[in-house]
Amino acid sequence: KGTAGAVGEIAEAVKESNARKKALPAAKEAEEEQPVKAGKHEEPAAPADTAVMDRLRSGITVGGWSLPNINILDKIAETIISDSEIEKRRDTIEEALSSYGVEAKVIEINRGPTVTQFGVEPGWDRKFREIREKDRDGNVSTRQEEVARTRVKVERINSLANDLALAQAAPSIRIEAPVPGKSMVGIEVPNTTFGSVGLRGVMESTAFQKMLAKSRLAIALGKGAGGETIVGDLAKMPHLLIAGATGSGKSVCLNSIICCLMMNNTPDAVRLVMVDPKRVELVNYNNIPHLVSPVVVDTEKAIMALRWLSAEMDIRYKRFSAGKARNIEEFNKNRQPSECMPYIIVVIDELADLMMAAFDEVEHALCRLAQLARATGIHLIVATQRPSVDVVTDLIKANFPTRMSFALTSQVDSRTIIGSAGAEKLxxxxxxxxxxxxxxxxxxxxxxxxxxxxxxxLVNFWANQRRQEAQPVQFEDVAQAGADGKKPAEDELLDKARQLALESKNISASYLQRKLQIGFPRAARIMDTLKEEGFGKEKGAEKGDL
Ligand SMILES: Nc1ncnc2c1ncn2[C@@H]1O[C@H](COP(=O)(O)OP(=O)(O)O)[C@@H](O)[C@H]1O
Ligand SMILES: [Mg+2]
Known part of the structure; x- marks a missing residue:
């Protein structure tokens, strides 16, 4: 390989920079801040250092809960790659390409936290002809004349990825050819010092604040290859599938999403269901009041939690139809914070463990939740280190349109998750x-x-506001009721029909017949179920239509 030495060097540099960061005292902003006056709120359930608690409050209270101050998050100093290093790298790229006979020029440089993107414009492939000329004195001279030129093929630059990595002494280089929206090839070279991106920095960006003004489920994702902040709206995603080999950053990512939600949302607005069969990462959150039930660590119980969610979704649909709302946003409009229907975010760290335990049921439950979540406000975030087809099935892929891939071990895995190679180069x-x-x-x-x-x-901040009267949900109770055959086999089109019923005022058997392309008896059966659930009551249109 030959790059091993360089990898070692980078690792050293990273270690050094980490050591430096550790040496810095942890950000103490929280203590310098003037204590903000806390609004009225209930006494903490557990004895807490009130002075500390006061400083951690933002002063914003919603429905009796106080939200945390941004100072609760550390400020992370971001490392920036130096100009001299950038220039050196640019020169090596141009030289290396020209040594392989590729004319190319770096026309744009985007500095990111961990990689720097060099935008290369392909030059020309020129064909020459030698021309011999005799001057008056009879001396013969030759000169080259260009006879034809064609653009350097993008694939040629692409195929030089490994050679470029060698020239840069970089562990790996990813080439984006072309960069979307630009006429250049992006060559992404790892920086020698690793730059962490803190949650706080991204949350304080205008991009994030704008997103948060639109959606309470705004999440701070990170910084792009040009250093720009990237944010997302979980409500729009509406589900997230995260893949990555062990140690690639899945759990860190889940943690930062959870923390971001906890920074901006009270338990009245967002509830969490966490499943962590490995019992390592998420159990830390056990005391926050956002949890519907303590973090689920065994797979049996996780499956019950999925059943509970499914039942909860049905209940939500009924409440919508009673409240004449089509979805959670309409339902919550003009309601007091404490009367709102909370969003439910389901976080699963390691999908493979669940799929192994009960393949069919888990796949079916996840897909059903996924399909109907947008209206009901139930969103799934699922992580796995095994992106093989027996875990990330086609059905699951189809229902999780937003994906994140951390470093994966093979191109095949990368294709499974993001539909193209590249994640193996991360x-x-x-x-x-x-x-x-x-x-x-x-x-x-x-x-x-x-x-x-x-x-x-952050966990302590919220744990101190936990209210005694709130009882955790017992997933088993609901799951048992469901398993006892109280709900006989449902028509698989029922969910679709419910949605139609929410969207249309004139729901009727014949309408369903048309929309779902089914026979009348089946449509009538579905219509009966819908009526039992309280849909289509206000009009009585179904009679006339029959
Ligand atoms: N976004 C990140 N920024 C900085 N370091 C990270 C980041 N994500 C992961 N790491 C480092 O990598 C290690 C492994 O990450 P982790 O999330 O536990 O991996 P996984 O859950 O995929 O096995 C972390 O302990 C941390 O040191
Ligand atoms: Mg992990």
Missing amino acids: LGRGDMLYMPQDVAKPKRLQGTMVGDAVIER
């Missing part, structure tokens, strides 16, 4: 390819990160 530690819905090409970004100390602080 550097690990939060370096990812983000593929939002309806986008043809994934975007490379460095994911946000929250330290363990911050998570602990």
Whole structure:
């Protein structure tokens, strides 16, 4: 390979920079801040240092809950690659390409936290002819005359990825050819010092604040290869599938999403269901009041949780129809915060464990939840280290349009997740390819990160506001009721019919017949169920239509 030495060097540099960061005292902003006056709220359930708690409050209270201050998050100093290094790299790229006979010029440089993107414009492939000329004195001279030129093929630059990596002494180089919207080839070279992206920095960006003004489920994703902040709206995603080899940054990513939601949402607005069969990452959140039930660590119980969610979804549909709303946003409009229907975010760290336990049921439950979530406000975030087809099935892929891929071990895995190669070239530690819905090409970004100390602080902040009267949901109870055959085999089109019923005022058997392309008896049966659930009551249109 020959790059091993260089990899070692980079690893050293990374270690050094980490050591330097550790040496810095943890951000103490929280303590310098003037204590903000806390609004009225209930006494903490557990004895807490009130002075500390006061400083951590933002002063914003919603429905009796106080939201945390941004100072609860650490400020992370971001490393920026130096100009001299950039120039050196640019020169090596141009030289290396020309040594392989490729004319190319670096026309744009985008500095990211972990990689720098050099935008290369392909030059020309020229063909020459030698011309011999005799001057008056009889001296013969030759000169070259260009006879034809064609653009350098993008594939030629693409095929030089490994050679370029060698020239740059970089562990790996990803080439984006072409960069969407630009006439250049992007060559992404890892920086010698690794730059973490803190949650706080991204949350303070205008991009994030704008997103948050539109959606409470705004999440701070990271920074792109040009250093730009990338944010997302979980409500629009509406589900997220995260893949990556062990140690590539999945759990860090889940943590930062959870923390981001906890920064901006009270338990009245967002509830969480967490499944962590490995019992390592998410159990830290056990005391936050956002949890519907303590973090689920065994697979049996996880399956019950999925059944509970399914039942909860049905209940929500009934409440919508009673409240004449089509979806959660309409339902919550003009309601007091404490009377709102909360969003439910389901976080699963390691899908493979669940799929192994009950393949059919889990796949079916996830897909059903996924299909109907947008209206009901139930969103899934699912992570896995095994992107093989027995875990990430076609059905699951079809229902999780937004994907994130951290470093993967093979091109095949990369194709499974993002539909193209590239994730095998990622550097690990939060370096990812983000593929939002309806986008043809994934975007490379460095994911946000929250330290363990911050998570602990945030968990304590919320745990102190936990209310005694709130009882955790017992997933088993609902799941049992469902399993006892109280609900006989449902028509598989029922969910679709419910949606139609919400969208249309004139729901009727013949309408269903037309829309779902089914026979009348089946449509009538579905209509009966819908009527039992309270749909289509206000009009009585079904009678006239029959
Ligand atoms: N976004 C990130 N920024 C900085 N370091 C990261 C980031 N993501 C992961 N890391 C580093 O990589 C290690 C492994 O990440 P982790 O999320 O536990 O991996 P996984 O869950 O995929 O096995 C972390 O302990 C951390 O040191
Ligand atoms: Mg993990």
